[in-house]
Amino acid sequence: MTESSTTATAPSGMESRYGAPRRSVSKKSQRWMILGTLLLALAAMIYFTVGNSIGQITHNDVGYTITSDTEATVDFQVTKDLDATARCMIHVLDSSYAVVGAEIVTLGPQEGTGPEDRTQYYSTDVRTETRGVTGMVDSCW
Template sequence: MAHGRRELPWDQDNHPGSPELSEQLNPSTTATLDDRYGRTAGRSRRTRTIAIAAAAAIVVVFGAWVIWAGPGQTSHGLDSDDVGYQILSSHEAVVHSQVSVDPGTRAECTVQVLDKSYTIVGWKTVTLPPTTERSRTITTDVNTTTRGVTGLIHTCWVP
């Protein structure tokens, strides 16, 4: 007691880890608390096993993606440009395009015609046989369901 003041229980240093509190807990009480709150050795092993399995799954998925999209996949120098289009009638359009691909490589392209609300009203897939030239101009007739206002190459790929 300092200066005539009486010490109260909450004035003592009873925070976790202090000698007074640690002496009050016996080992069986600690084990019971660990069981109650799931801090068991079996749970630690299970958590570690799940973490290792999750990490392995992530590595496998990433490796598969690298193999699928990695350096083995080339574009074969594939490039396409829209040159122009003609709307011939309410049910027909012609799309002019230029496609460049490595010589000797077959390619396929989808050509589409859109209406004024950007809805696809005509669609056609065109196969380009291999040639010795890198670039070629293609003209594609496309049947439409309603009158189109523009025509273009949607996408090209090497099958």
């Protein structure tokens, strides 16, 4: 055996100390990893978007009428699933933003077939302790 053949198979000082150099990932493998990551990100985005919209209840104030010193009417719209039952807290406020009347309204399942039927308008009368100046939906659940 010659000296040149033994040095070719013997590990160099760096290899014996730190190990053999790592093999790099091929360009084809890199492309597949990037594509897989993008597909997973897209799937997560779709999952969270659809998951947050199903079962969500939203409300909007439409208007109010102060009918007397002891009563007000509040008009509002609620968007919910057709078969869901929701409850909404309605407040009537005075000029200093104090609650002078409150009512919890229960909204049962509604008829309809499409997404446009999820939004319905409601009106409710609220008794007040003193004359109110505004009416609003505080929250729905």
